[in-house]
Amino acid sequence: MKKFIFLGVAVVLAVTVIYLNNQSPTSTPLISIAGTTMGTSYHIKLAAGSEAKIDSAALKAKIDARLGVIDAEMSTYKEQSDVSQVSRAAADAWVPVADETMTVLTTAQEISRISDGAFDITVGQLVNLWGFGPTLNLEDIPAQDKIKQLLSIVGYQKLELQAHPPQVKKSDAHITIDLSAIAKGYAVDAVAKLLLEEQLSNFLVEIGGEIITHGYKEHDKPWVIGIESPQANQRSIRKRLYLQDVAMATSGDYRNYFERDGVRYSHTIDPATGYPIKHTLASVTVIEDSCMRADALATAIMVMGPDKGMAFANRHQLAIFMLVKQNDKFIEKYSNAFTPYLNTKEVK
Numbered sequence: 001m002k003k004f005i006f007l008g009v010a011v012v013l014a015v016t017v018i019y020l021n022n023q024s025p026t027s028t029p030l031i032s033i034a035g036t037t038m039g040t041s042y043h044i045k046l047a048a049g050s051e052a053k054i055d056s057a058a059l060k061a062k063i064d065a066r067l068g069v070i071d072a073e074m075s076t077y078k079e080q081s082d083v084s085q086v087s088r089a090a091a092d093a094w095v096p097v098a099d100e101t102m103t104v105l106t107t108a109q110e111i112s113r114i115s116d117g118a119f120d121i122t123v124g125q126l127v128n129l130w131g132f133g134p135t136l137n138l139e140d141i142p143a144q145d146k147i148k149q150l151l152s153i154v155g156y157q158k159l160e161l162q163a164h165p166p167q168v169k170k171s172d173a174h175i176t177i178d179l180s181a182i183a184k185g186y187a188v189d190a191v192a193k194l195l196l197e198e199q200l201s202n203f204l205v206e207i208g209g210e211i212i213t214h215g216y217k218e219h220d221k222p223w224v225i226g227i228e229s230p231q232a233n234q235r236s237i238r239k240r241l242y243l244q245d246v247a248m249a250t251s252g253d254y255r256n257y258f259e260r261d262g263v264r265y266s267h268t269i270d271p272a273t274g275y276p277i278k279h280t281l282a283s284v285t286v287i288e289d290s291c292m293r294a295d296a297l298a299t300a301i302m303v304m305g306p307d308k309g310m311a312f313a314n315r316h317q318l319a320i321f322m323l324v325k326q327n328d329k330f331i332e333k334y335s336n337a338f339t340p341y342l343n344t345k346e347v348k
């Protein structure tokens with residue numbers, strides 16, 4: 001079956017757009033560093049104004065090395081990663097993992113708890129079954145029996161974490177884990193930390209659509225981010241956001257999916273049913289201090305759908321923006337905590 005993953009040559013297209021920052025020129029040009037990682041692309045913009053001279057090539061080498069470590073630890077696509085080793089482990093065997101893998105696992109489990117299991121990294125086998133994992137081997141819509149069988153090994157409660165030393169065990173050998181909905185956000189936070197350690201304070205980091213902004217684009221001008229209109233066959237900006245010192249992540253059903261008999265099957269799996277999500281929420285954007293949290297929360301809310309997701313966001317005071325399908329249109333919905341971001345005028 002043909003899978004409609006909107007890949008560039010080798011990268012998953014991001015659902016947010018940062019090139020808007022090139023459209024209003026700054027007096028000192030922004031420095032851009034870009035590359036590929038984790039099956040997608042990354043872009044970094046540095047507003048050089050106040051900082052010492054930047055050696056872009058040396059900085060890019062440090063960023064690539066940092067991303068390489070995270071990829072090696074947390075990828076489902078790499079056999080020796082912590083994630084793959086946990087997935088291959090026997091039941092009740094403790095598997096040592098890196099400190100930062102433990103950080104991501106701990107946050108993943110916390111988001112699973114508060115989202116009542118809507119976010120669940122043990123959906124790994126179902127992600128593969130539906131053809132969205134490393135094997136890309138979907139032949140047909142999976143049989144109900146198979147989905148039911150794999151559902152029996154889904155459940156974040158089946159994982160046990162121990163912080164010192166960092167290690168993980170699972171209650172069933174067949175459980176596999178998938179950090180694809182949280183580790184990119186962690187990587188964004190990690191690159192931001194690296195830039196701060198390099199004494200850089202005005203920057204934007206984006207990996208596969210997950211973003212963090214620090215300081216200003218220029219003097220008192222914030223960074224400009226575009227949330228895409230959730231349409232598969234075109235790229236256009238639906239909403240501009242002006243961000244400073246916050247992270248942002250978006251999940252959507254319109255970039256990574258396949259269609260069969262007019263039905264769209266998205267890569268976001270509902271751990272309660274074992275099926276790709278089926279509702280009218282086309283995309284959700286979450287603004288948080290940590291990109292890791294924003295990334296995971298966006299997937300959790302994408303699973304919950306428009307009504308439950310909005311109630312969850314308001315209950316937890318999360319700043320979220322939704323695009324919800326209504327007939328041929330998309331309507332905008334936002335949580336109470338999102339209102340400060342509705343200012344559509346660039347601050348001068």
Ligand code: FAD
Nearest residue numbers: 038039040074075077119120180181183184251267268269
């Ligand atoms: P998000 O909404 O952020 O995440 C969706 C993904 O989360 C799904 O694809 C699925 O894997 C998982 N998921 C689905 N449902 C749930 C749920 N209910 N709870 C929790 N998780 C769920 N892709 C490649 O093609 N090649 C690579 O080499 C590659 N390497 C990677 C290495 C790392 C460390 C990571 C984190 C990802 C890698 N990816 C790779 C995957 C890819 O780049 C994206 O992370 C992936 O496509 C999902 O990101 P997203 O922002 O589109 O969706």
